[in-house]
Amino acid sequence: MDVQVAISQDFLTAILRLPRAQQKKVNQFVSKFRSDPLSPGINYEKINDAANSDMRSVRIDQAYRGIVLKPNQGNVYILLWVDHHDEAYAWARRHQCKIHPKTGAIQLYASEINEVEPSVEQTNTPNKDVSSVGLFEKYTKQQLIELGLPEEFADQIVAMPDMATFETYQDKLPNDAFEAMYFLAEGIPYEEVLEDYRNNSVDDVDTEDFAAALIREGSKRRFVVVDDEALEQMLDAPLEKWRVFLHPSQRKIVERDWNGPVRVLGGAGTGKTVAAIHRAKWLAASLDGVPNKKVLFTTFTKNLASDIREHLEQICSHTELSSIETVNIDSWVHQFLKRNNYNYDIVYPGDSNPKRVNSWKRALDNKSPELDLSDHFYEEEWKLVIQEQSITDKAEYIRARRNGRGTRLNRKERLLAWTVFEEYLLQLNHNKIKEMPDAMRDCIALIDAKNIKPMYESVIVDEGQDMGTQAYELIRRIVQEGKNDIFIVGDGHQRIYRNKVVLGRCGISILGRSRKLRVNYRTTEETKKLAVSVLNNVHVDDLDDGEDTSKGYISLMHGEMPEIITTNSFSDEADAVIERIEQLEAAGAKLQDICLVARTKSIRDAFGQELSKAGITTYEVMANGVDNRHREGVRIATMHRVKGLEFQNVFIVGCNQQTIPLQNFRSDDPVELREHELSERALLHVAMTRAMRSLTISCQGQLTRFIRR
Numbered sequence: 001m002d003v004q005v006a007i008s009q010d011f012l013t014a015i016l017r018l019p020r021a022q023q024k025k026v027n028q029f030v031s032k033f034r035s036d037p038l039s040p041g042i043n044y045e046k047i048n049d050a051a052n053s054d055m056r057s058v059r060i061d062q063a064y065r066g067i068v069l070k071p072n073q074g075n076v077y078i079l080l081w082v083d084h085h086d087e088a089y090a091w092a093r094r095h096q097c098k099i100h101p102k103t104g105a106i107q108l109y110a111s112e113i114n115e116v117e118p119s120v121e122q123t124n125t126p127n128k129d130v131s132s133v134g135l136f137e138k139y140t141k142q143q144l145i146e147l148g149l150p151e152e153f154a155d156q157i158v159a160m161p162d163m164a165t166f167e168t169y170q171d172k173l174p175n176d177a178f179e180a181m182y183f184l185a186e187g188i189p190y191e192e193v194l195e196d197y198r199n200n201s202v203d204d205v206d207t208e209d210f211a212a213a214l215i216r217e218g219s220k221r222r223f224v225v226v227d228d229e230a231l232e233q234m235l236d237a238p239l240e241k242w243r244v245f246l247h248p249s250q251r252k253i254v255e256r257d258w259n260g261p262v263r264v265l266g267g268a269g270t271g272k273t274v275a276a277i278h279r280a281k282w283l284a285a286s287l288d289g290v291p292n293k294k295v296l297f298t299t300f301t302k303n304l305a306s307d308i309r310e311h312l313e314q315i316c317s318h319t320e321l322s323s324i325e326t327v328n329i330d331s332w333v334h335q336f337l338k339r340n341n342y343n344y345d346i347v348y349p350g351d352s353n354p355k356r357v358n359s360w361k362r363a364l365d366n367k368s369p370e371l372d373l374s375d376h377f378y379e380e381e382w383k384l385v386i387q388e389q390s391i392t393d394k395a396e397y398i399r400a401r402r403n404g405r406g407t408r409l410n411r412k413e414r415l416l417a418w419t420v421f422e423e424y425l426l427q428l429n430h431n432k433i434k435e436m437p438d439a440m441r442d443c444i445a446l447i448d449a450k451n452i453k454p455m456y457e458s459v460i461v462d463e464g465q466d467m468g469t470q471a472y473e474l475i476r477r478i479v480q481e482g483k484n485d486i487f488i489v490g491d492g493h494q495r496i497y498r499n500k501v502v503l504g505r506c507g508i509s510i511l512g513r514s515r516k517l518r519v520n521y522r523t524t525e526e527t528k529k530l531a532v533s534v535l536n537n538v539h540v541d542d543l544d545d546g547e548d549t550s551k552g553y554i555s556l557m558h559g560e561m562p563e564i565i566t567t568n569s570f571s572d573e574a575d576a577v578i579e580r581i582e583q584l585e586a587a588g589a590k591l592q593d594i595c596l597v598a599r600t601k602s603i604r605d606a607f608g609q610e611l612s613k614a615g616i617t618t619y620e621v622m623a624n625g626v627d628n629r630h631r632e633g634v635r636i637a638t639m640h641r642v643k644g645l646e647f648q649n650v651f652i653v654g655c656n657q658q659t660i661p662l663q664n665f666r667s668d669d670p671v672e673l674r675e676h677e678l679s680e681r682a683l684l685h686v687a688m689t690r691a692m693r694s695l696t697i698s699c700q701g702q703l704t705r706f707i708r709r
């Protein structure tokens, strides 16, 4: 029978904690072990009192030991842990590794859990009858076990008094069981949780058959069977776990055929981009390098597209890579139109292109004195109504949908307002410029006129929340309709460009093909909680005319509470930030892992200058390129620029009451004001959720009202 060697994610993490010299030895050992775990050179030793009698220690060198699970049945060896002799043995005593009888997934968890004291919150609440307020009182023990809870914990968990107490079990329970219980406690319906945590087609689980268990989705988040090539890659530091260990909820959406467009939602850091990258690889593999069969991976921002290309290069073969085109949607439009001899300059609604600004100025000169509407109103009306619905004449404008616009306009008022838009259209034409939504429409017109066949087998869209109607209509047109055609990932909570869309209205029906990712791999739970609180009680859409919620969204990591620094002046704030950056550097942090984020360019630059004066190198995050992580320097960026990116340590500076929300927005329209407020909150939320390890927020004077301490 073939020998199978698997590695747990924990083993790889354990390697990274060792001194460099030892890491090398472990790597050599693993290569030897992988080629023949039965070789006489490998010393297996029984571990007295190990939680699992199938655990053995193996000798790496004089001082270090690996912990291996060698089940009785089959020919499977699983490398679980590595450490200094005594610590490795202690680890084996503290950990259990078993196949769950219901889900069939291999679980690694604490061998014992002590009775946990109710949380301080709970004990401080006078007269509260603990036993009557169980967190899981709606569920039976059996139901919890169905979701992956090990039976030995069932009594304790079913009697759990509150969330705070439950959270203290995080590092004791298997990750899958903890997550599933957490989502139940957050109010996610049982069936939905079961769908995510049950392994497909597992009926009769043989709890001794590790070979069968290793290939189940639920096991693959933590264990991988290694062949030589994969092993070599994996042992190459720095290790990026997402390359190998997809969460079952990610794997379920990535590795399967879909009978039409799919929409995947998920809070910041839940691995949407990672899922989309793996999806691109999976689709490309199925194309088998056939020329002219292509997958398009598109994003909203240019720098994210470059980032994604780099990631694809890490996981795809040459052939797969040759089938994937990665480009942000606007560049795609530019390239397509250029190939088709398009004669217009492309601009953006509201941008500073002098020809566009002048055209708009002339259009506003035609404002009717009979209408008391602000210039801003016309700007928004143009973008949100006229461009959104591709309106080109008066008659269409009179019939136009104006949902979500606060100021009502009757027929006569629309006719009067139209004079501005009519002039703008004339000016754009006269100056040979087009706004991007028009350019997208022109792409469609060209495709129709030239009868161009769909160019892609599949399109993958990242940052789906920021793409507008025209972008989706164009996407619909360039991809072959049918199996695996469109895969969209996005998060309405991160919409910062106000390009709302209703997919169904763009010919993209996601009925029955909508999924959600819930596990945040990036930020700590402490940062996540603060970032989510910025969007409390605001309504966020699901890209298809429904509502999305940030309930049932968990971070697996814990860390320091975000620090909030209030100062009295700019120089005090700058000093405080510089001091902390110097402390981080002294503690070993690399400058390129630190990002300073500001709401505006001028605040960014002001802080950038202070950092330079203090001798700290800075590096501006640009819109149009990949961040060269080898270039030294603290990253400095506006909030818009950091979307989709991540940094170990994030400083959000200038979080003053007067700056966030930005005060340059004037409108009497309550709907516009609400929308403005929402996108300002989304911007802050995006900036906060870039932080992997630490988040520091600072202000001068009063802190923005978006943050409640």
Ligand SMILES: Nc1ncnc2c1ncn2[C@@H]1O[C@H](COP(=O)(O)OP(=O)(O)OP(=O)(O)O)[C@@H](O)[C@H]1O
Residues within 6 Å of the ligand: 240, 241, 242, 245, 246, 247, 250, 266, 267, 268, 269, 270, 271, 272, 273, 274, 275, 491, 494, 520, 521, 522, 643, 644, 645, 646, 689
């Ligand atoms: N299965 C996984 N295992 C380990 N790490 C993962 C996994 N999936 C994602 N990650 C990590 O989590 C972080 C966030 O992932 P990703 O950027 O895909 O999230 P996202 O949902 O697209 O985030 P955002 O919407 O905030 O941009 C990254 O550091 C990524 O490497």
